Amino acid sequence: MDINKALAAFFALSQQTRLDVFRLLVKAGADGLNAGEIAALLDVKQNTMSANLTVLLNAGMVRNERHGRTIRYFADFDAMRAVLSFLMEDCCGGRPELCQPVIDELACAC
């Protein structure tokens, strides 16, 4: 992941609606959600939501698939991992002794 991709990812996640959308899609997992459903669930106007979905899409944080006349959106888990790795990578550049605790304490809340 280059720095511009990382910037786009952070930018996409730095706005309330878009972060809400991403979390919603993460929770929806492999099922995803239709654009219209997302707008309704978060009570955001349809075109506003479309613009925000486009930002997430361009940042690579979500994917989409057309099914008939609906378009289904999915969180991109690979992109999420890439963002986490990007910060990790920086972390490990100089000082492994600071890096390891971060990884160790990164518990999965499953």
Place this chain on the structure above:
Amino acid sequence: MDINKALAAFFALSQQTRLDVFRLLVKAGADGLNAGEIAALLDVKQNTMSANLTVLLNAGMVRNERHGRTIRYFADFDAMRAVLSFLMEDCCGGRPELCQPVIDELACAC
């Protein structure tokens, strides 16, 4: 970490100069860097850098310490871990089977 703290973190990291600063401080590790050094290294005007450092500071991504007339900045590794955990937490909310691969592949590049 609540959503507002997460938004502030993502916002802070979503701008070129600030992401550069954060990476620089992560690499500098426990030694940190002085405000002036950071501005010089990244070739950014002193007051512009000061404003950007304040954004990172308010977001909790960096700490600072005054040493005489210089002010030394440090990456906050706890905050970094919190941001990573925040996304992990979402990940695990619904579907552990999607979450685990993300963690497994999150290799440390030490």
Place this chain on the structure above:
DNA sequence: ACAATATATCAATTATTCATGAATTATGGA
């Protein structure tokens, strides 16, 4: 107390982002 250095704050300008109404494109069904 004074001068020099390091950093932060202020005020103004410019640039970017956000939300929205209106128009457009794409698909499926009658």
Place this chain on the structure above:
DNA sequence: TCCATAATTCATGAATAATTGATATATTGT
């Protein structure tokens, strides 16, 4: 083909963010 539905694109105005010169504050050394 015509209509209805789902979603995107466009143009615009309002809000927010970024940069900068000028100024203020804090600290050290003389």
